[in-house]
Amino acid sequence: MWTIRLVVFVSILAAGCGGEDTCDPIANSGCDDNQACERVQDGEPICVAAMVVVGRVFDLETNTGIGGARIVALDANGASMSFVATSAADGTYTLPIPVLRTDGGAPAESFTITLRADASGYLTFPAGIRPALPFDTSGAALTDGRYEITSALTDVALLKLPAGGPAVGTIKGRVAENSTNASVLVVAEAAGLGHTAVAGRDGEYTVFNVPAGAASVQGYARDHNYVANNVDVPAGGTVEADLDVSVDAASTVSGTVSIVNGQLGVGTSVILVVESTFNTAIARGETPPGLRAPEPGAAPTVNGAFSITGVPAGRYVVLAGFENDNLVRDESGIGGTALVSQEVVAGQNVDIATGFKVTGSVDIVGPGATSPEMVTGAPTFTWLDDSSEDRYAITVFDSYGTIVWEAGTPKSVVTLPYAGPTLQAGLYYQFRVASIKDPDTVISRSEDLKGVFFMP
Numbered sequence: 456m457w458t459i460r461l462v463v464f465v466s467i468l469a470a471g472c473g474g475e476d477t478c479d480p481i482a483n484s485g486c487d488d489n490q491a492c493e494r495v496q497d498g499e500p501i502c503v504a505a506m507v508v509v510g511r512v513f514d515l516e517t518n519t520g521i522g523g524a525r526i527v528a529l530d531a532n533g534a535s536m537s538f539v540a541t542s543a544a545d546g547t548y549t550l551p552i553p554v555l556r557t558d559g560g561a562p563a564e565s566f567t568i569t570l571r572a573d574a575s576g577y578l579t580f581p582a583g584i585r586p587a588l589p590f591d592t593s594g595a596a597l598t599d600g601r602y603e604i605t606s607a608l609t610d611v612a613l614l615k616l617p618a619g620g621p622a623v624g625t626i627k628g629r630v631a632e633n634s635t636n637a638s639v640l641v642v643a644e645a646a647g648l649g650h651t652a653v654a655g656r657d658g659e660y661t662v663f664n665v666p667a668g669a670a671s672v673q674g675y676a677r678d679h680n681y682v683a684n685n686v687d688v689p690a691g692g693t694v695e696a697d698l699d700v701s702v703d704a705a706s707t708v709s710g711t712v713s714i715v716n717g718q719l720g721v722g723t724s725v726i727l728v729v730e731s732t733f734n735t736a737i738a739r740g741e742t743p744p745g746l747r748a749p750e751p752g753a754a755p756t757v758n759g760a761f762s763i764t765g766v767p768a769g770r771y772v773v774l775a776g777f778e779n780d781n782l783v784r785d786e787s788g789i790g791g792t793a794l795v796s797q798e799v800v801a802g803q804n805v806d807i808a809t810g811f812k813v814t815g816s817v818d819i820v821g822p823g824a825t826s827p828e829m830v831t832g833a834p835t836f837t838w839l840d841d842s843s844e845d846r847y848a849i850t851v852f853d854s855y856g857t858i859v860w861e862a863g864t865p866k867s868v869v870t871l872p873y874a875g876p877t878l879q880a881g882l883y884y885q886f887r888v889a890s891i892k893d894p895d896t897v898i899s900r901s902e903d904l905k906g907v908f909f910m911p
Contacts, residue, residue: 478502482657483538483551489600493556496563503560506595506602508550510609512542512572515881520546521613524574525661527653528552531567531589532751534638534744539655542574552592552604553656562602565593570611571653575625575663577613579651583737583856584885584907585614586827612881614854616664622690627661630654630674630681630698637676640743641698642729645670645688649731651741667691674698675729677745678705678765680801703801709762710807712775718815720782722756724748725811727763727771730796737856737885738794738903740772755780768801776813777903785812786897817841817888817901820869822908827883830908833873834886840869841890841899848889851875854882883909 478485478492478500486492486502493503512524522544528537540550550570555563569587572580581587588608595602630639639654643662654660654674662672667690674681680701686694712723725748733740745751748761755778773795776782784794799805820837822828836849849871851860860875878884886906890899 480553483553491551491553493554495556495558498558501556501560503556504597504601506552506554506562506592507604508552508568508570508609509603509605510548510550510570510611511546512548512574512611512613513546514577515612515614520544521574521577522546524548524572524577524611524613525652526550526570526572526611527655528568529571529587529653532744533742535653535655536568536638537655538657539659539661554592554602562592562595565591567591570609572611572613573652573661573663574613575623577615577663578854580611580613583734583739583854583883584852585854585883586904586907588826614882617855622667623664624667624688624690625661625663625693626665626670626672626686626688626696627693628659628672628684628695628697630658630660630676631700632658633676633679633700635678637678638744639674639676639681639698640729640741641672641674642731642741643670643672643688643696644731647731649729649741651729651732672696672698673769675743675767675769677743677767680705680767701801703768705765705767706799706802707762707764707804708766708771708773708797708799708807709760709805710773711760711810712757713810713812714758714782715785715812715814717782717813719818720776720780720813720815722754722758723776723780723782723813724755724778725757725761725763725773725775726777727766727797728774730770730772733772734856735794736858737852738774738777739856743767746771755782766799766805768799770796770798773797773807773811775811776816779902779904781816781818781902782813783816783900783902785814786900814899817847817890817899819888819901819905823885823906825905827907827909829911830878831911833878834908835870835872836886836888836906837870838888838901840867843892843898844890845893846891847871848891849886850889851884851886853879853884859884878910880910883907 480500490502491505524542542548567589642649652660652662680703684696727746728740818839888901
């Protein structure tokens with residue numbers, strides 16, 4: 456169908472640049488409405504029919520549209536690959552997606568993306584146990600002179616922040632372009648807790664829901680350091696904070712991982728999480744794009760020495776065995792099993808003295824064995840039997856990272872019906888299983904990203 460349409464609409468796909476001789480694909484300027492300035496295979500940038508994600512941001516509980524939400528597209532490594540769109544009063548938005556084109560103006564590539572959405576008074580999506588599901592740009596359809604991507608995955612439901620929190624404000628600004636165009640995670644730290652945004656392609660960012668008072672704003676980008684900007688956040692107001700690139704060099708973080716009784720796990724990965732964003736209850740936080748070993752996109756293969764290059768200065772929690780690789784952090788209490796926080800100083804390489812130990816995981820059967828799974832009533836949790844356990848401990852978390860139910864089963868009993876508080880429609884939950892050796896030694900547990908389920 457696209458071949459026929461390209462012939463019919465060739466004048467739409469590759470048109471003049473809004474009266475300009477050239478257009479700018481970085482700023483996406485110089486083109487008419489419904490057009491974008493895009494790179495061309497073996498040619499100069501041209502104005503073409505824009506590719507856009509079309510969707511809606513809405514309140515998870517009331518289905519009411521959320522105005523002023525900010526939406527950005529992320530690539531498979533969590534890096535920003537679009538500008539930032541702002542939703543209209545009814546929650547609808549249109550987000551342009553840059554795509555390499557043929558000389559006729561048609562998309563010359565396809566790739567998977569996820570969406571991030573932030574809004575005042577709401578939890579960021581994705582966050583905690585709520586993941587963003589990827590979708591492919593190959594599904595774009597030429598509609599009214601532009602390529603549109605729209606599906607259930609382009610409508611984003613946000614969860615309100617718990618009532619009774621502190622007065623908050625907003626920080627917005629622009630991060631300076633770095634020499635490698637690396638994506639920037641912006642972290643505003645207030646009272647030791649990090650609040651975040653991902654800067655768009657043009658460097659523009661907004662951090663919502665920052666507690667009023669003093670805050671330190673920092674940018675994290677692979678291979679680059681930024682100069683922190685200290686601000687005073689007004690309650691109910693907005694303060695501006697631009698971030699400049701520092702001349703200080705980035706660092707390399709190295710260490711070792713040992714696999715102990717790995718069972719099906721033969722290799723793992725290591726990521727760096729900005730410490731102020733780390734939630735100890737669910738062991739999750741935000742990782743600046745690219746701070747991973749092996750390199751982003753590669754299968755987990757670490758079994759021994761590892762190095763993460765291009766690390767900006769800051770304090771990180773170092774996580775091994777976080778991804779779905781049949782391995783988890785060994786919590787048996789032997790050396791190398793505790794969570795590690797590491798300070799990184801600009802231009803100074805770090806060799807973590809204590810090695811990390813990971814072990815074979817307790818495998819989840821369901822719900823949520825491979826991805827978030829819908830349940831229509833109280834679920835029954837099922838997992839594969841571990842070896843050497845005396846009992847199992849089961850914990851259920853909600854979308855806020857709060858424990859909603861805890862229970863246990865004796866040795867070799869690997870199913871448990873949920874018997875906690877009524878599950879709320881629209882919310883995401885996660886169950887985790889710990890294999891216990893009496894009296895209280897955790898010898899294994901289920902993987903960090905499995906066991907997620909939701910009520911429709």
